[in-house]
Amino acid sequence: MEFVIETEGLTGGYGIKMVLHNLSLRVPRGSIFGFLGPNGAGKTTVIRMLLGLLQPFSGEIRLFGRPLRGALPKVLRRIGSLIEQPSLYEHLTGRENLEIARRLKGLERRDADRAIDALGVGEYVGNQVCEYSRGMRQRLGVAIAALGNPELLLLDEPMNGLDAGGLQTFRTLLQTLQQEYGATILVSSHQLEELDLVATHIGIMNDVGDLLFQGTRQELSVRVPQELVIQVDRRDDALRVLASSGHTVDSRREHFIIHGATNETAREVNRLLVENGVGVHHLAVELATLEALFVKVTGTVEAWHTK
Amino acid sequence: MMPTAWALVSSEAIKLRRSAPVRLAIAAPALLFLLEILTMFGRRHINLTDPAILWRDLLSFGWIMWLGLFTPALIVFEAICLANMEHNSKQWKQLFALPIPRWRVFGVKMLFCGLLLGASFLAFTVTSVGGVLMFSGARGLNLASAIPWREILLTAIRGYVACWLLIVVHTWLSVRFPGFAVPAGIAFAAMLIGVLLLGVGRDVFGWWYPWILPISVRPEGLYDSHNTLAPALFGGFAGLLLAPLASWDLGRRVEDV
Numbered sequence: 001m002e003f004v005i006e007t008e009g010l011t012g013g014y015g016i017k018m019v020l021h022n023l024s025l026r027v028p029r030g031s032i033f034g035f036l037g038p039n040g041a042g043k044t045t046v047i048r049m050l051l052g053l054l055q056p057f058s059g060e061i062r063l064f065g066r067p068l069r070g071a072l073p074k075v076l077r078r079i080g081s082l083i084e085q086p087s088l089y090e091h092l093t094g095r096e097n098l099e100i101a102r103r104l105k106g107l108e109r110r111d112a113d114r115a116i117d118a119l120g121v122g123e124y125v126g127n128q129v130c131e132y133s134r135g136m137r138q139r140l141g142v143a144i145a146a147l148g149n150p151e152l153l154l155l156d157e158p159m160n161g162l163d164a165g166g167l168q169t170f171r172t173l174l175q176t177l178q179q180e181y182g183a184t185i186l187v188s189s190h191q192l193e194e195l196d197l198v199a200t201h202i203g204i205m206n207d208v209g210d211l212l213f214q215g216t217r218q219e220l221s222v223r224v225p226q227e228l229v230i231q232v233d234r235r236d237d238a239l240r241v242l243a244s245s246g247h248t249v250d251s252r253r254e255h256f257i258i259h260g261a262t263n264e265t266a267r268e269v270n271r272l273l274v275e276n277g278v279g280v281h282h283l284a285v286e287l288a289t290l291e292a293l294f295v296k297v298t299g300t301v302e303a304w305h306t307k
Numbered sequence: 308m309m310p311t312a313w314a315l316v317s318s319e320a321i322k323l324r325r326s327a328p329v330r331l332a333i334a335a336p337a338l339l340f341l342l343e344i345l346t347m348f349g350r351r352h353i354n355l356t357d358p359a360i361l362w363r364d365l366l367s368f369g370w371i372m373w374l375g376l377f378t379p380a381l382i383v384f385e386a387i388c389l390a391n392m393e394h395n396s397k398q399w400k401q402l403f404a405l406p407i408p409r410w411r412v413f414g415v416k417m418l419f420c421g422l423l424l425g426a427s428f429l430a431f432t433v434t435s436v437g438g439v440l441m442f443s444g445a446r447g448l449n450l451a452s453a454i455p456w457r458e459i460l461l462t463a464i465r466g467y468v469a470c471w472l473l474i475v476v477h478t479w480l481s482v483r484f485p486g487f488a489v490p491a492g493i494a495f496a497a498m499l500i501g502v503l504l505l506g507v508g509r510d511v512f513g514w515w516y517p518w519i520l521p522i523s524v525r526p527e528g529l530y531d532s533h534n535t536l537a538p539a540l541f542g543g544f545a546g547l548l549l550a551p552l553a554s555w556d557l558g559r560r561v562e563d564v
Contacts, residue, residue: 077406087401103314
């Protein structure tokens with residue numbers, strides 16, 4: 001597998017404050033990599049290091065297979081980025097802000113027009129940025145990052161402040177960039193539900209800068225047992241049948257749950273219930289949500305919900 | 308190399324639209340023009356015998372104010388406003404995430420501080436002559452035929468070149484220290500020391516002190532034969548030498564900005 005981002009033993013922080021500990025991150029080419037972690041985990045620090053804005057204390061960063069050291073600033077031509085909140089000139093219009101970024105990236109005028117269309121900012125791009133709402137700023141920031149369809153897009157909390165329409169546009173943009181242009185996208189976000197809809201790969205950091213998991217969304221799901229949700233017409237009979245066959249059943253008001261179930265478990269449970277004359281209304285193996293997986297992997301709910 | 312440099316220059320030009328640095332560049336010479344007019348029209352005694360002496364006399368107030376006070380202050384404010392465009396919108400990180408060498412970003416900031424000051428110098432030069440011509444017209448004096456363009460332009464060019472050391476120093480300070488207080492505080496303390504040095508006399512301390520370099524190109528009067536070239540050359544070359552050092556220092560301190 002080819003990795004666009006590779007870090008090896010990356011350690012670093014700000015001044016004497018250590019934020020990252022021996023981080024070895026691998027982002028495959030063409031992936032949408034959801035980068036998760038509580039506040040202060042070091043996600044922004046990693047992104048700043050990948051862009052050469054912060055020097056690591058130790059370790060190595062490789063982008064597109066080559067060491068970052070020595071490749072700056074030329075390698076930045078292949079990267080689009082949005083770091084924390086969008087940096088925009090308040091006294092200029094949205095188009096003027098885009099124009100500055102376009103010129104500095106050495107792109108053509110039509111690239112700016114494409115970004116305007118893709119992010120749906122055409123309606124207000126002629127207004128001064130000081131009149132923009134938070135969501136409008138965020139859209140413009142993403143448009144600037146996505147200018148020229150970069151090979152690698154680093155987005156730090158890009159979904160903050162976006163409304164439902166903005167989120168949908170953003171998802172479409174990410175999928176278009178990935179599928180049509182083969183872009184690799186690293187997105188750090190707190191909006192797990194949104195990330196769940198687009199991410200092909202996930203990386204999870206804990207609050208002291210350790211990488212707890214990285215891999216595909218499916219590999220992450222394996223970490224947390226799936227749940228078999230069952231609805232039947234004769235609850236007592238069903239409970240008795242399942243208990244006698246050795247299944248531990250979590251009984252809820254409307255349904256039962258068997259934790260740690262597989263497709264094989266589902267087939268067996270269905271057969272048992274039907275053979276014993278229990279009518280099965282609903283039987284499904286449900287994947288854990290990204291939030292559930294995150295909580296499971298980090299082992300802390302508090303850290304997440306303090307945001 | 309050239310396309311990147313052009314991209315930086317043209318981008319910086321876009322940033323100047325509706326911006327404080329441009330307003331300052333216009334306001335400073337305009338304010339001094341008004342002061343000059345008020346001073347000229349308030350005069351009671353006019354020496355009509357020699358147009359050359361009268362020109363020197365009438366231009367004196369404006370040029371002393373311009374080179375001694377307005378120019379150093381204007382450089383400070385321009386540098387702060389140009390740097391704050393990036394500080395206020397937290398643009399440095401976004402700029403340095405672009406494929407541009409950092410030293411060029413700072414180089415262009417210095418260049419634009421210099422260009423804006425140049426525009427103000429030009430505006431002041433023209434309006435100061437215009438002010439004298441207005442005055443001469445109102446008082447029925449015939450001075451239009453004796454405009455000492457050569458001497459005026461020499462003073463303007465030498466004064467402008469002498470400013471480059473200050474341009475580099477103040478751009479450096481303004482980028483290094485976000486906000487107004489620190490760079491302005493340092494600048495005005497330095498200017499105050501300059502005023503004290505002028506009071507003691509340049510013969511004692513010389514003209515090399517950066518904040519009195521601009522006024523040193525005009526030591527006594529507009530036409531004096533005093534060596535006015537040395538401060539200009541010193542300011543220009545020192546600025547030229549210091550600019551790469553400042554750009555290097557700012558580039559390596561990127562984490563601070």
